[in-house]
Amino acid sequence: MSLLSSLLTSTGSFDKLRQGYYDEGSACGFVTECQETKDCMFRVCAPHQDAYGGTFFENCIRACNEDRFMQTLEDYVCKNPQQAWELYGITCEGYKARASKGSFKILGREFTFLQIASAILLMILIYIIIQRI
Incomplete structure (x- = not known):
């Protein structure tokens, strides 16, 4: 060098x-x-x-x-x-984070519409199964 x-x-x-x-x-x-x-x-x-x-x-x-x-x-x-x-x-x-597009906050947690729809569908299926027993 x-x-x-x-x-x-x-x-x-x-x-x-x-x-x-x-x-x-x-x-x-x-x-x-x-x-x-x-x-x-x-x-x-x-x-x-x-x-x-x-x-x-x-x-x-x-x-x-x-x-x-x-x-x-x-x-x-x-x-x-x-x-x-x-x-x-x-x-x-x-900073208070806003919910991103396609979702909303419930009790401080962010949920998507797909998660809510899946939970409702699961509750309906459980209700139908319980009624048939």
Whole structure:
């Protein structure tokens, strides 16, 4: 490795060419902003990469580049609480989740019309069986 490439690698100059956008493969060197951004990625994004998929991970990396001081997944997804509930099933603090389309809430639980119809059909069948006995 030449002296020039060694200096570029150790100072993080290649990442400065990225205009402040860092990813998990960035060589930070002595750039504290890069290291803080990578810490955010490994703290917030990486533990949930397998659960939510690639697009979620890429968007999370972008969010860490914008705000590298996020601490939890909720800091990222709760910027839009309705979407956090609908896409990921995450309930944000202070947010009352509305029932999604094709369902409604009874006693704090969400039921779909198919579940209600199945329960009613099951009760009718049980009633018919009991009457025949």
